[in-house]
Amino acid sequence: MKDNVSGCAVEEAMRLLGGRWRTVLLSYLMAGPKRFSEIRRAVPNISQRMxxxxxxxxxxxxxLTRTIYAEVPVKVEYRLTDEGLRLRELVEMLRAIGLRLRGQADAGGAFLAPDGEDHSQ
Known part of the structure; x- marks a missing residue:
């Protein structure tokens, strides 16, 4: 019974954080508040709609929170909430994994383990 509960919690987290861009957006906002246009420039492959x-x-x-400032032109700023900032460790772990995996693939596409050996056979 407990496995079903924990499975549901993981499923809920993946539903929220899954997808191609959400964790990338959280990662970028970890550095502090950003305007929509700044985020768009930092993540150029995402469509404006997405x-x-x-x-x-x-x-x-x-x-995250969205703050609209009464300026001309209108300024909209996004910042992580305390709950969003609690995901820092997760985002940093994903970043480290990505860097490690990217650095371990050689030109032929073989995966190199941390010891530098090809363990794909």
């Missing part, structure tokens, strides 16, 4: 949808989903989940 960026809007993912930011909205993260806001609805309570991981």
């Amino acid at each position: 960026l809007t949808l993912d930011l909205r989903a993260l806001e609805e989940a309570g991981l």
Whole structure:
């Protein structure tokens, strides 16, 4: 019975954080508040529509806040909430894994283990 409960919790986390861009957006916002245009420039492969949808989903989940300033032109700023900042360790672990995996693939595509040996056979 407990496995079902923990499985549901993992499923919920993956539903929220999964997808191509949400964790990338959290990672970028770890450095501090950013405007929509700054985020768009930092993540150039994301469409404007997907960026809007993912930011909205993260806001609805309570991981970031969206502040609109009454300026001309309108300024919209996104910042992580305390709950969003609690994901720092997870984001840093994912970044470290990505760097390690990217650095361990040689030109032929073989995966090299941390000891530098090809263990793909």
